[in-house]
């Protein structure tokens with residue numbers, strides 16, 4: 001295997017993991033980002049996100065000279081044959097994927113192109129974006145150079161991103177060019193991953209279809225959980241029984257406060273938008289999003305009831321454990337915890353919050369909450385303590401001490417994460433979801 005010269009544009013959750021892991025595979029990688037402060041930190045091995053094992057991989061490859069960071073995209077593209085686009089593609093006001101960053105990067109690549117390049121799009125983008133990037137580059141490059149644009153969607157999960165990148169369930173490569181496909185096979189060869197070659201449009205669709213399917217599973221089990229509450233069934237038992245069926249599988253059957261994060265909600269909205277643009281009414285997916293929004297609201301309703309509050313929560317103190325959209329990440333984008341916190345604040349509650357990793361990011365999104373030093377401080381004087389993110393450490397709190405600190409010993413466990421029996425034995429009023 002030869003070492004390939006790669007550049008990765010956009011050093012966020014996906015770009016940084018991609019760049020560091022490709023360097024770990026032996027390739028020569030330069031990561032470029034327009035955020036100069038981020039680049040400066042990364043160049044000294046300072047990783048700005050919480051992601052297990054990432055800092056070690058970054059530092060190892062920095063030291064080995066296989067990984068560099070720059071804000072000079074022109075230079076990075078100029079010296080690389082493989083150019084990855086890993087910029088963010090947030091929702092716009094109508095829910096479609098905003099391609100401003102992708103378009104901008106395409107124009108920068110066009111300005112820098114100086115020989116054959118494979119331009120690999122890893123950002124999650126609507127069907128047709130491979131063509132769009134190709135057209136932008138063709139129109140903007142000052143002199144002609146051969147290039148191919150490939151769709152190579154990324155499936156890593158925050159929290160296990162390094163492991164996921166290195167051991168992917170599949171690598172999807174969408175391209176019509178054999179020359180580009182050969183480079184991609186060479187790139188991924190050291191991973192011995194299952195590589196699926198397909199056309200660009202199908203590759204783009206695989207990503208949205210996968211995320212929307214997983215989101216559907218979550219909304220489905222949440223709807224079942226809501227029904228379980230009414231009929232007196234336990235959703236954990238129900239999910240266990242369902243999960244034994246291999247056609248269903250066990251994953252993504254955890255009832256909770258709804259899905260969140262930087263991908264599922266945005267990608268469902270984008271897929272809905274694609275459907276609408278093509279006059280297809282994707283009612284099923286509309287329902288998935290609706291169940292999800294209602295699930296956030298249900299959590300606030302549960303808290304209101306458990307706090308014995310009337311129309312508003314004025315005078316009530318609510319402690320929240322967790323702000324990240326799931327455990328093992330500091331990402332709070334579209335986190336259900338943030339939605340619940342906002343709902344409580346709007347209802348007039350005093351909201352005390354703690355998360356082991358996501359406090360800094362949550363501060364930017366959550367006005368009016370009090371950010372506490374630890375979980376015990378978040379329980380201080382609380383009428384209800386709410387577990388919103390399934391961090392391991394919340395399992396091992398001294399709940400005897402928590403009880404002494406609270407005004408009322410009431411726990412809402414929105415992740416069914418804590419030991420209900422033990423907490424009830426201690427004297428807590430414990431409520432989960434769907435049980």
Ligand SMILES: NC(=O)c1ccc[n+]([C@@H]2O[C@H](COP(=O)([O-])OP(=O)(O)OC[C@H]3O[C@@H](n4cnc5c(N)ncnc54)[C@H](O)[C@@H]3O)[C@@H](O)[C@H]2O)c1
Nearest residue numbers: 010011012013014033034087088089101104123124154158
């Ligand atoms: N986060 C995930 O778990 C995940 C998983 C799979 C796919 N994706 C997709 O990957 C893409 C990136 O997601 P992310 O979470 O890594 O985003 P992010 O917001 O963490 O990072 C994006 C980075 O791109 C940089 N950037 C934006 N525009 C730029 C430009 N014009 N030039 C240079 N740098 C620029 C930003 O400064 C930022 O550092 C999105 O399309 C997302 O949907 C994300």
